Every structure is written in structure tokens, then in C-alpha cells.
Amino acid sequence: MPPLLQEAIKVLTAAQGWAERCPAPLSLLALVQWELATILQYSGGQKDSGRLPGFRLRYVFLVWLCILAGSWVMYLHYSSYSELCRGHVCRLLICDQYHKGIISGSVCRDLCDLHAVEWRTCLSSAPGQQVYSGLWQDKEVIIKCGIEEALGAKARPDSAPRRELVLFDKPSRGTSMKEFREMTLGFLKATLGDLPSLPALVGQVLAMADFNQDSRVSLAEAKSAWALLQRTEVLLLLALQGKEHTARLLGHCGDLYLTEGRPHGSAHGTALPTPLRPLLPTALLRALQQWVGPAWPWRAKVAVGLLEFVEELFHGAYGTFYMCETTLANVGYTASYDFKMADLQQVAPEAAVRRFLQGRRCEQSQDCTYGRDCRAPCDRLMRQCKGDLIQPNLAKVCELLRGYLLPGAPAALRPELGRQLRTCTTLSGLASQVEAHHALVLSHLKTLLWKEISHTKYS
Numbered sequence: 001m002p003p004l005l006q007e008a009i010k011v012l013t014a015a016q017g018w019a020e021r022c023p024a025p026l027s028l029l030a031l032v033q034w035e036l037a038t039i040l041q042y043s044g045g046q047k048d049s050g051r052l053p054g055f056r057l058r059y060v061f062l063v064w065l066c067i068l069a070g071s072w073v074m075y076l077h078y079s080s081y082s083e084l085c086r087g088h089v090c091r092l093l094i095c096d097q098y099h100k101g102i103i104s105g106s107v108c109r110d111l112c113d114l115h116a117v118e119w120r121t122c123l124s125s126a127p128g129q130q131v132y133s134g135l136w137q138d139k140e141v142i143i144k145c146g147i148e149e150a151l152g153a154k155a156r157p158d159s160a161p162r163r164e165l166v167l168f169d170k171p172s173r174g175t176s177m178k179e180f181r182e183m184t185l186g187f188l189k190a191t192l193g194d195l196p197s198l199p200a201l202v203g204q205v206l207a208m209a210d211f212n213q214d215s216r217v218s219l220a221e222a223k224s225a226w227a228l229l230q231r232t233e234v235l236l237l238l239a240l241q242g243k244e245h246t247a248r249l250l251g252h253c254g255d256l257y258l259t260e261g262r263p264h265g266s267a268h269g270t271a272l273p274t275p276l277r278p279l280l281p282t283a284l285l286r287a288l289q290q291w292v293g294p295a296w297p298w299r300a301k302v303a304v305g306l307l308e309f310v311e312e313l314f315h316g317a318y319g320t321f322y323m324c325e326t327t328l329a330n331v332g333y334t335a336s337y338d339f340k341m342a343d344l345q346q347v348a349p350e351a352a353v354r355r356f357l358q359g360r361r362c363e364q365s366q367d368c369t370y371g372r373d374c375r376a377p378c379d380r381l382m383r384q385c386k387g388d389l390i391q392p393n394l395a396k397v398c399e400l401l402r403g404y405l406l407p408g409a410p411a412a413l414r415p416e417l418g419r420q421l422r423t424c425t426t427l428s429g430l431a432s433q434v435e436a437h438h439a440l441v442l443s444h445l446k447t448l449l450w451k452e453i454s455h456t457k458y459s
Contacts, residue, residue, distance in 0.1 A: 085122035090130045090145035094256045102168050103227070103254035104220035106211035110136065111253050119143060123262070129345070133262060140261030141250060146231065168223045168254070180222050181206065187229060192239070193351040197317045204238050205229065208252070227255035232352075233344040239318040245309040246341050263332030263340035296408040297456060298337040300449045303401055305339020306331060307446050310393050313347070314438070320350040322389065324371025326396040328404065346371050353389070360385040390428070394438050398424030398445070405449075413452055420445055 095112035097103045110116040118135040123142070125131070132143045171180050184205050188198050209217045209225035217225075228234045234257060237249045247260040293299065313321040325346035332342035341347075353370045362368050362378035368385035369375045373396065377386045402421045409417055424441050 083127055084124040085130070085132075086124075086127065086147060087119050087122065087130050087132050087143070087145075090147050090256065091119070093147065094145065094254050097168065097254060101220055103224045104211070104218065105224050105253035105256075106251040107136070107256070107258060108253035111256070117143070117258075134258075136250070136258055139250070141258045142247070142260070142262050143256065143258055144231075144233070145256040168227055170226050171219070171222050173219060175219075175222070177217060180217065184226075184229070191235065191352060192319045192349050195317075195319055201238060201318060204241065208238070208249070211251075224252060224254050228252055228257060231255060231257070232348060235349075236321065236344045236347055239316070239321075240312065240344075243309075243312050245305055245312065245339050246344065263334055263342055294333075294337060296405075296410075297453050298333075299405060299408075300453050301337045302331065302333045302339050303405055304446055304449050305333070306397060306401070307394075307442055309339060309341060310397055311442065313393055321347050322350060322353050322370075322374050323393045323396060324348050324353075324374035326373060326393075326400055328400065331400075331404070348374065354387055357385040357387060365390065388428075392427055392438065394442055395425050395427040398427075410452065413448075417448060420448060 091111070094103070094108075098105075098108045098112050107117060116136070119132045120135065121133045123131040123133060128146060130143075130145045130147060134141050134143045171183060175183075181202060184202050185198060188201055189195075192198065192201075205225055206217060208228070209221045211221070234249065234252075237246060237259065240246045241249070247263075250258045250260065252258070294302070310323075313323065323346065330342045330346075332340045334340055348371060353374055356370050357368055357376050360368060361383055362385050363383065365375055365378045368378050373391070375390050376388060377390055378384075379386055398421050402418075402425070406414060406418055406421070420441070424445060427438060427441065
């Protein structure tokens with residue numbers, strides 16, 4: 001038997017053993033086995049001629065490689081799924097504490113007693129933060145729940161009590177309503193800065209806590225509201241409540257909360273499965289995103305909404321917020337192509353970012369990074385991070401829009417659009433430039449895009 005054919009048999013035998021341990025398309029494996037048997041029979045009959053059926057052998061190897069690649073992707077998918085998707089753990093922890101009377105909330109009874117909250121697709125990107133699509137009261141919702149403390153305890157039997165002691169330790173029994181109000185105000189000042197609008201935000205927090213509207217906040221309600229405030233996204237949802245570009249907070253139970261359903265076009269909509277993304281070049285990923293995404297005029301409308309969202313984050317009623325992960329994964333939109341921020345978990349208050357950077361030791365600017373891309377310069381002489389970010393929100397968004405808007409843009413518009421986006425990406429985060437200059441650049445961009453689509457059906 002030719003050595004090459006012997007090697008093929010060895011490889012196929014190893015593949016069969018591996019396929020028995022991992023998910024694999026067994027029908028294709030059977031096809032390969034049938035083809036290999038045919039080759040062996042054929043090569044045996046042609047022994048005298050010494051000819052190897054090269055075409056069939058190449059076909060077998062091609063099919064085998066497809067099986068190997070498919071099995072590997074499925075293996076990665078299932079292993080990452082078991083790591084990332086632990087909604088059942090989250091539900092058990094929350095309901096355990098609800099039945100003990102430690103926490104409360106508008107969703108608790110439906111979640112734990114009536115089982116009327118339907119958990120659907122897992123959307124988690126980190127084990128400690130569980131994210132699922134779901135259905136509640138006939139509405140599409142997103143369910144979010146943190147299980148960091150339970151994971152830290154490595155799922156020991158005492159993980160639930162540990163979580164209740166760490167997360168739901170405030171306020172303590174005997175705290176008066178006045179003390180809880182002052183406690184909440186102090187937390188908001190530390191997180192957002194000393195702003196005159198904070199008492200109104202405290203009122204929103206207390207209204208959220210008093211979900212049954214009995215004009216009093218019980219200890220369980222106060223503990224749940226306090227735990228929710230530790231979630232940056234919940235704080236942002238309350239601060240930006242009423243803004244058209246963010247989802248609404250629909251309900252909660254402890255620190256588990258429900259928001260409006262995920263908008264179209266976000267990472268878990270049109271994007272490729274997570275295991276496939278590292279295998280493809282960035283340029284090809286962008287091309288696929290544009291191919292499966294909306295037409296250019298719709299993209300222009302989404303971009304206008306994204307620029308408006310940047311305005312909302314800049315010097316709003318509750319201070320300035322920084323976008324610390326600027327990717328297409330967060331660019332969502334409604335059925336009518338109005339922009340909706342798909343995820344607020346990487347949006348941070350300016351005060352929190354400055355507190356993180358203040359006095360931080362550094363050797364280079366990479367050491368002064370909050371989140372994924374909120375980066376400040378490093379003072380090499382003092383070896384400390386500076387306070388101003390290198391790139392403001394607008395510059396990062398414009399860098400994103402260059403790849404999102406320029407491909408497929410009308411020929412007459414492309415040169416001017418490209419010039420304005422290039423100018424925008426060079427903006428600095430220095431406080432001296434942030435005010436008038438940023439507002440002017442943003443206004444010009446919005447005007448240019450809106451002028452192009454305002455007289456069409458896409459407006």
C-alpha cells in the first residue's frame with residue numbers, strides 16, 4: 001500500500017476517535033469512510049499499474065479538513081457556552097435570596113414564584129455578567145445579572161450566603177429613610193461628581209425601589225436598590241432615562257434587571273458567531289457587516305443618531321460620560337433605523353474615570369487605560385497618568401464611522417465626508433478643545449449627513 005494512503009488511514013482513524021468525544025457531523029464522517037474504502041478497493045485492483053487515485057484522495061482530505069474545522073468550531077462553541085452561560089446559577093441565587101426576604105423587586109414574583117420570565121438566548125460575553133434575551137409580560141426583554149461573587153467562591157455550597165453578605169450588606173437593619181436618602185446622595189456624588197441635579201436622581205432611585213408604590217421603602221427594597229446602583233449600566237439608564245437612544249429599565253429583582261429587547265444590528269444580531277471572529281481578517285469582518293447590514297442611507301440615519309448620543313453624553317444633566325469600548329457591536333438600531341445604544345456597560349462617568357487615573361503610576365500611556373479604550377497620556381517625568389483622555393468620545397466615534405459610512409457612500413458626498421471624518425478623528429481630549437470645537441465638528445457632520453437623506457424616504 002502506498003505510504004501516503006497509509007498516512008491517510010492513520011489520520012482518519014484518529015479523527016474518528018476524536019469525533020466520538022466531541023460533536024461532529026457523523027454523516028460526513030461515514031461518507032469519508034465510504035470514500036476511503038472505495039479508494040482502498042480501487043488501489044487494490046490497480047496494484048499492478050501502481051497508480052494512486054489522486055483526485056479521490058484529495059477529495060477525502062478536503063472533506064476531512066471540513067469535518068475537522070467544523071468539529072473544532074462546535075467544540076469551541078460548546079466549551080465557551082458552558083463557561084459564559086450560567087443563567088440557571090443566577091436565577092437560583094436571586095430566588096434563594098428573594099425567598100429568604102433579603103431582596104425584593106417588581107420582577108421577583110414572576111421570576112421565582114410564577115416562572116413567568118422566559119430565558120431565551122444566551123448573549124453573555126463574560127462569565128461574571130450574565131446576559132440573556134427573554135420574554136416578560138409579552139415583551140421582548142434583555143435579562144442581566146451579575147454572579148461575580150459566586151464565581152469567586154468557585155461555586156462552593158456557601159457561595160450564595162457569601163454573595164448576600166457582600167452584595168446585599170447595605171443598608172443595615174434600622175436605617176431610617178432619611179439616612180438611606182443621604183447614603184444614596186453620597187454615593188451619587190462620589191460616582192458622578194457634586195452636581196446640583198443629583199437630588200432629582202435620588203428621587204428616581206427611591207421611586208425604583210418603591211416598586212409597589214406603597215409610599216414606603218422596606219429593607220429588602222432598599223438593599224435591592226443599593227445593589228442595582230453598583231451596576232454602572234443601571235445608573236446610566238436612570239441618568240439617561242427619557243433619552244431616545246437608550247433602552248428603558250423595565251423591572252428588577254435584587255441586582256437582576258430587565259431592559260427593553262436588544263436592538264437590531266448589534267453584536268448578537270448580524271455579527272458572526274464568537275468562535276469564528278478570530279479566524280477572519282478585520283477587513284473581511286467589516287465587509288461582511290456591511291453586506292448583511294442596512295443600505296447606506298439607513299446607515300447614515302443610524303450614524304446621525306449615534307452622533308446625537310455623543311451629544312447626550314457630553315455635559316448632560318448628570319455630568320459627562322465616556323464611551324470606553326467603541327465598537328460596531330454597540331451600534332444598534334430600531335426597525336425604523338433610529339439609533340439605540342446596544343450596551344451601556346462600557347460607558348463610564350467622568351468622575352469615575354478621573355478617580356481611576358488620579359495618581360496612577362505608569363511607564364507608558366497603555367498603563368493609563370480605563371476599560372478598553374479610555375486612555376490618558378503618561379507623564380514620563382512624574383511617572384503618573386494625566387487627567388485628560390487622549391481621544392474624546394467624538395474622535396473615537398468618527399474613527400468607527402469611517403469604516404461604517406465611507407464604503408458605499410454616494411460618490412459626490414464621499415470626498416467631503418471623508419475630510420470631515422478625518423478632521424474629527426484628530427480631535428484631542430484636552431479640556432481647552434472640548435467645548436466649542438467639538439460642538440462645531442459634530443454639528444457639521446450631522447448637517448452633512450442629514451442634508452443627504454432628509455429629502456428622501458430614509459428620513
